[in-house]
Amino acid sequence: MLTISQVSERTGLTPYTLRYYEKIGVLKSPSRRKGGARTYTESEVSYIQCLNHLKKLGLSLEEITEFTRDGCVMEKVQLGEDPAKFTPTLNKRTEILSKYLLDLEAKQQELDQMILLTKEKLAVYHELSKGSYEAPK
Structure with missing residues (x-):
């Protein structure tokens, strides 16, 4: 399991962006540790990298949400x-x-x-x- 900081390093997205994507529904809420810290699986990191590629193509967050529904x-x-x-x-x-x-x-x-x-x-x-x-x- 990876922390939000580790995911941020691997994807190039800030922790703020990851939390925002979660808030607006582009990302599902990840699992959490007892203290509430987010944890991500390798599969979730791959998915986030896919989202990042779509964003770099120029897709809006609404289109990304639709694309990944x-x-x-x-x-x-x-x-x-x-x-x-x-x-x-x-x-x-x-x-x-x-x-x-x-x-x-x-x-x-x-x-x-x-x-x-x-x-x-x-x-x-x-x-x-x-x-x-x-x-x-």
């Missing part, structure tokens, strides 16, 4: 549950991820253009510093 579907299917049972959940998750994939592809295109421009500028600056640059006439 039925827990880890892959884990449930691997444990023998019928995949058909999760069709509505999978459809919603597909919808959410498809939207964000379009956003990410647009950002990637923008980054590719910025990288190209930066490389062109660097090439010009290198030529200028060597004294071999000829301005277009």
